[in-house]
Amino acid sequence: MALPEIIDRLVASPKFRRFSAGFLPFRPIARHRSKVLFDLMAGFVHSQILLACVRLDLPNLLLERPRSLSELARDTGLTEEAMTRLLKAAAPLGLVQKRRGDVYGLGPVGQDVANNAAALAMIEHHVAFYADLRDPVALLKREVPETALAAYWPYAGDREGVTEAVASDYSTLMAQSQEGVAEEVLDDYSIKGRRHILDIGGGDGTFLSAVARRAAPDTKLTLFDLPQVAQAARNRLTEKGLADRIEAVGGDFLKTPLPGDADLVTLIRVLFDHPDRVVAPLLKAIRSAIAPDGALLIAEPVSETPGGERIADSYFGFYLLAMGEGQVRTKAHHTNLLHAAGFSKVRALSSRMPHLVRLIEARP
Numbered sequence: 001m002a003l004p005e006i007i008d009r010l011v012a013s014p015k016f017r018r019f020s021a022g023f024l025p026f027r028p029i030a031r032h033r034s035k036v037l038f039d040l041m042a043g044f045v046h047s048q049i050l051l052a053c054v055r056l057d058l059p060n061l062l063l064e065r066p067r068s069l070s071e072l073a074r075d076t077g078l079t080e081e082a083m084t085r086l087l088k089a090a091a092p093l094g095l096v097q098k099r100r101g102d103v104y105g106l107g108p109v110g111q112d113v114a115n116n117a118a119a120l121a122m123i124e125h126h127v128a129f130y131a132d133l134r135d136p137v138a139l140l141k142r143e144v145p146e147t148a149l150a151a152y153w154p155y156a157g158d159r160e161g162v163t164e165a166v167a168s169d170y171s172t173l174m175a176q177s178q179e180g181v182a183e184e185v186l187d188d189y190s191i192k193g194r195r196h197i198l199d200i201g202g203g204d205g206t207f208l209s210a211v212a213r214r215a216a217p218d219t220k221l222t223l224f225d226l227p228q229v230a231q232a233a234r235n236r237l238t239e240k241g242l243a244d245r246i247e248a249v250g251g252d253f254l255k256t257p258l259p260g261d262a263d264l265v266t267l268i269r270v271l272f273d274h275p276d277r278v279v280a281p282l283l284k285a286i287r288s289a290i291a292p293d294g295a296l297l298i299a300e301p302v303s304e305t306p307g308g309e310r311i312a313d314s315y316f317g318f319y320l321l322a323m324g325e326g327q328v329r330t331k332a333h334h335t336n337l338l339h340a341a342g343f344s345k346v347r348a349l350s351s352r353m354p355h356l357v358r359l360i361e362a363r364p
């Protein structure tokens with residue numbers, strides 16, 4: 001038996017567990033490991049405590065000003081007993097913090113949630129994801145006939161279900177997180193000197209709106225998305241006064257020829273929604289459409305990113321499973337697909353938040 005397997009058997013034995021809890025030098029490790037296990041088992045309880053806080057608007061109420069227990073109970077319609085239970089549960093999670101007497105303010109995690117439209121929208125969106133995860137083995141066996149996430153993102157299936165109302169719903173959710181993602185991508189990747197930037201799967205145009213704030217006035221900006229989404233983008237860009245600056249083109253990237261001659265094509269959080277049988281022809285279409293001196297920039301979570309595995313592989317791995325399609329790819333997997341599509345120079349760039357999105361650039 002190899003050493004790792006000998007260690008597995010030793011450490012997993014109840015006798016060893018008892019010994020390490022009792023043996024002073026081992027005790028901190030034993031305590032730590034038991035807490036890690038408990039946290040993992042209790043993760044769903046913690047996220048429901050977060051949901052309760054968000055539904056009752058606690059983060060925003062406490063951002064306004066610290067409040068007493070009775071004020072919070074009155075403002076949220078809970079009894080004082082129920083509010084006491086919630087505050088006691090939320091404090092160790094960092095959501096709230098006891099300040100003085102029975103007055104509460106925001107905890108460190110609460111500070112990150114308050115005023116954070118992207119986080120608030122995702123927490124509410126997770127209600128559907130949570131329901132889909134009820135039987136994870138059935139999900140893995142693909143025995144769950146209709147998941148809420150597949151209905152939410154119909155383009156992962158037949159694309160027929162992408163009505164304007166559905167598209168506007170998911171585009172709004174994406175737009176809320178896109179504000180932060182767009183600025184991060186643009187802080188990490190220079191668009192200086194580009195003549196024509198084409199954002200494929202550009203949603204409601206939030207990314208290109210951020211590009212418009214930084215690009216030279218004569219840089220052409222084109223958004224490409226499904227017709228219903230492109231129409232919603234046009235409406236949104238008109239509201240923002242950017243309809244003349246950004247052209248929204250409707251089409252299916254598997255069927256419609258892509259707008260030509262872009263010297264920067266961007267795919268922001270697009271590829272991981274799709275299996276290789278969709279990604280391979282899409283990359284080939286981009287390779288044919290891109291200017292010879294152009295570059296393709298991919299920004300999305302990448303599998304096996306050091307420090308980001310719990311987001312890319314654990315979270316998105318199961319998110320895409322519930323959605324019914326898609327895959328978080330390693331850098332090597334992206335590279336293979338890009339080479340097969342005819343790109344020759346592929347490199348991963350450093351980014352500020354690599355656990356959320358990593359940047360991969362490919363050149364013809």
Ligand SMILES: C[S@@+](CC[C@H](N)C(=O)[O-])C[C@H]1O[C@@H](n2cnc3c(N)ncnc32)[C@H](O)[C@@H]1O
Nearest residue numbers: 155174178201202203225226229252253268269
């Ligand atoms: C996860 S969203 C990302 C949107 C945006 N890039 C962002 O990061 O917020 C994926 C986008 O790809 C678009 N999309 C999916 N399948 C498509 C297809 N076959 N043709 C064109 N666009 C598609 C969707 O409509 C959606 O706007």
